Amino acid sequence: MNRRDFVKGLSGLVLSSSLYSFESTSNCPKEHSIEQLFNWEKRTIDENEWCNINAYSIGFRIGDAILVEVEPKKDMDFIRLNSKMQRSSNWNTPLEDYSFNSNFIYCNNKAYTLTGTDRFCPMQNLNLKLKITNNDFSLFSKKQEKIIQEYYIEINDRDWIIQKFGKLDPRFTRKEKQQSTLTLEQIEAAKLYALERQKLETEELPKQWRHDRVSHAILEGYANPRPYLMCSDLTYGARRFNYFYDAKGKKIEGTEKEIRPHVGVDCNSSSDYQKPITAAMSGKVVFSEKDLPLLGSTVMIDHGLGLYTIYAHLYNSKYRAFFGKEVSKGEIIGSVGKTGRVYGPHLHFHGKLHGLNINPISLEILNKVFKQ
Numbered sequence: 055m056n057r058r059d060f061v062k063g064l065s066g067l068v069l070s071s072s073l074y075s076f077e078s079t080s081n082c083p084k085e086h087s088i089e090q091l092f093n094w095e096k097r098t099i100d101e102n103e104w105c106n107i108n109a110y111s112i113g114f115r116i117g118d119a120i121l122v123e124v125e126p127k128k129d130m131d132f133i134r135l136n137s138k139m140q141r142s143s144n145w146n147t148p149l150e151d152y153s154f155n156s157n158f159i160y161c162n163n164k165a166y167t168l169t170g171t172d173r174f175c176p177m178q179n180l181n182l183k184l185k186i187t188n189n190d191f192s193l194f195s196k197k198q199e200k201i202i203q204e205y206y207i208e209i210n211d212r213d214w215i216i217q218k219f220g221k222l223d224p225r226f227t228r229k230e231k232q233q234s235t236l237t238l239e240q241i242e243a244a245k246l247y248a249l250e251r252q253k254l255e256t257e258e259l260p261k262q263w264r265h266d267r268v269s270h271a272i273l274e275g276y277a278n279p280r281p282y283l284m285c286s287d288l289t290y291g292a293r294r295f296n297y298f299y300d301a302k303g304k305k306i307e308g309t310e311k312e313i314r315p316h317v318g319v320d321c322n323s324s325s326d327y328q329k330p331i332t333a334a335m336s337g338k339v340v341f342s343e344k345d346l347p348l349l350g351s352t353v354m355i356d357h358g359l360g361l362y363t364i365y366a367h368l369y370n371s372k373y374r375a376f377f378g379k380e381v382s383k384g385e386i387i388g389s390v391g392k393t394g395r396v397y398g399p400h401l402h403f404h405g406k407l408h409g410l411n412i413n414p415i416s417l418e419i420l421n422k423v424f425k426q
């Protein structure tokens with residue numbers, strides 16, 4: 055090989071390595087032009103010699119998903135985002151530091167990822183740490199630079215609606231005589247089954263939402279999971295109270311107690327019990343179980359980049375999407391039921407982003423940025 059061929063081969067290598075790192079999906083969607091957009095917000099986070107950084111969200115409110123866009127000006131081969139915030143691990147526990155790392159995906163020579171906050175985060179600044187590695191390979195020297203920038207995104211407050219649920223005072227409930235025909239063995243088996251279902255809900259399900267798979271599903275956008283009914287985000291984060299009422303249906307004073315807020319969205323649909331529920335985004339079914347004590351029949355889909363959607367209280371039928379199934383946005387994954395702890399048939403629709411309980415309706419921001 056002569057020197058010229060060697061150099062040619064080397065630059066070919068360099069080219070392919072930079073192409074590989076910025077590999078786009080084959081069907082990159084076009085972006086909306088500014089004029090077409092409404093009901094959303096774009097914030098310019100930074101414009102520096104390396105890149106432009108923008109953030110997009112429906113409202114940058116507590117719980118809203120935020121799409122981060124990095125447009126490089128130089129050859130970059132590695133970008134990572136670290137998001138840091140203050141958060142309670144539950145609604146009545148003290149605030150703690152919470153952080154996670156996000157992978158990016160590449161499209162139209164831009165890099166995208168998702169971040170956000172949680173129902174259990176107070177109004178605050180979201181701290182973003184962006185780590186970029188730049189590979190500047192010249193012919194006989196290899197220079198690698200690293201850039202770490204820190205930014206803050208101001209998170210807006212939002213109102214929480216109040217929901218009150220009554221339950222009959224136990225003093226007024228007549229104990230029905232249980233005429234059971236079950237054998238002792240059958241009762242034991244039922245107890246064991248209930249225990250196993252509870253374990254699935256409290257231990258197995260949370261284990262499944264902790265991955266950060268690289269997937270281009272966000273580019274395909276978001277679709278309302280009830281095709282004939284708009285789901286609003288009104289019930290996201292709702293403050294909830296329990297109280298007892300007497301046999302005449304009168305509230306018993308002094309029994310009202312605040313319980314854990316609602317961290318998903320309820321799509322009420324009592325009139326269309328058993329009507330279809332569809333995948334809000336493309337992804338892979340990573341959990342599909344029935345008879346969970348709170349959630350009932352439940353499906354969870356992994357959309358990559360740490361994002362998951364959960365569909366609960368589904369009707370128990372063979373049409374529930376099975377574990378491991380690859381589903382497309384808009385594909386039927388189950389139907390409206392009233393399984394688990396419910397007051398009536400409805401879909402409980404839940405968004406998880408790196409363990410945060412995000413407002414799943416705010417994923418509409420994807421349709422505002424990427425043309426479908």
Ligand SMILES: [Zn+2]
Nearest residue numbers: 318319320402
């Ligand atoms: Zn709910």
